[in-house]
């Protein structure tokens with residue numbers, strides 16, 4: 001009896017004490033000074049040299065991102081690097097990269113302040129869609145573009161884009177069967193016409209000299225923008241590039257004049273306010289709406305230029321994709337098997353709507369995108385913040401090592417091999433979560449759907465009609481780590497089938 005009383009009293013005490021401890025813990029948590037970012041540790045960093053900092057560590061690799069993978073083995077997934085006068089961090093690992101792109105995407109939505117970008121975009125990088133910092137203007141520009149770059153399946157814009165791609169592909173096939181010029185010129189011309197027709201409702205004949213000149217200018221600028229320059233980190237080297245940058249400005253100026261004279265013509269002055277029929281009209285409508293406009297006409301023209309320039313990205317990518325296919329007849333045969341099964345005995349032309357029934361072709365495109373391992377455009381921290389518990393000061397340049405995500409032996413079987421089947425499960429395309437070739441979050445690529453649609457249309461159109469054969473003595477070593485190819489590049493033989 002006493003024993004029972006003893007235990008009930010004891011447990012009442014115990015519960016009371018535990019309750020008090022709990023209250024103390026809660027109060028302590030509530031009033032605890034919050035951890036500030038400055039309390040957090042800095043990421044590990046190798047020893048640096050005077051002036052160049054850690055720049056020397058990036059030399060000697062085919063792609064500088066390979067250096068990031070090697071550094072991670074020694075210093076961990078987040079590494080602080082001083083590159084010339086630029087404070088940067090390198091982020092490795094899927095979780096950390098997602099933290100930058102998505103979870104803390106609003107802390108990392110700026111882009112680096114390289115002087116080169118300022119000069120390439122009329123003296124102000126905020127004119128550029130891809131290299132500007134985040135702002136209300138950028139939000140509006142992206143929102144306006146979405147209708148055109150991500151048209152909803154079954155919408156009018158979607159089927160119009162399908163038709164444009166099919167038309168340009170059949171023209172390309174005819175030209176390649178007859179008297180082709182350099183393959184890159186043919187491909188770039190088709191892509192430029194797809195973009196011009198889709199965004200501006202205007203297409204141009206193959207012998208239009210000013211259109212040809214515009215394509216060449218865009219291609220040269222695209223190559224330039226994709227090059228890494230030590231001067232980005234050591235600005236005192238910039239004068240060495242003034243001549244080159246001056247030339248780029250001239251090319252951009254000529255592009256601008258072409259767009260105003262030949263593409264926009266009198267559309268700005270003659271605009272009547274109604275449902276926009278294309279991106280040009282969406283821009284004009286926005287600019288002319290004085291109450292809500294946050295984009296000037298000058299800025300709108302930069303946005304138009306940037307998006308039309310997207311054709312160079314697709315064109316250069318397609319050239320690399322063909323270079324992967326030309327040395328892999330077994331991959332061509334597999335794509336042709338899919339094409340023939342879809343096209344039936346009457347050999348109807350393949351259209352974009354066949355994508356769902358041609359997973360191998362889709363997968364071959366993804367595999368080329370993976371192997372090229374084009375980097376995510378670097379980000380910059382717009383405020384003091386953290387990544388995986390490490391302090392990241394405002395203004396830090398952030399490199400995201402998606403090269404490793406695309407090429408790591410831990411994530412892919414035989415990562416160097418061209419194996420489209422790695423993206424196919426039960427006859428369906430499955431993209432692993434660590435496959436992030438188009439970045440992510442609020443600054444993700446605006447063009448990935450167009451890349452996939454146009455690549456599918458062109459590759460299936462070409463392989464339905466031809467087998468792609470190597471040209472004697474041509475070397476098909478594909479540069480990786482960037483989409484851009486030099487002006488004169490791979491040649492192919494298109495042999496009718």
Ligand code: HEM
Pocket residue numbers: 101129130131142149307310311313314317369374375376377437438439440441442443444445446447448450451483
């Ligand atoms: C294979 C071809 C392409 C690849 C691999 C690619 C990849 C990328 C990547 C990695 C980014 C940075 C994303 C980020 O920071 O999270 C980006 C940005 C961008 N891409 Fe692409 N891209 C391609 C083609 C295109 C095309 C054809 C267009 C135009 C139709 C385009 C338009 C853009 C724009 C506008 C941005 C900047 C978005 C922003 O900063 O808000 N891209 N792209």
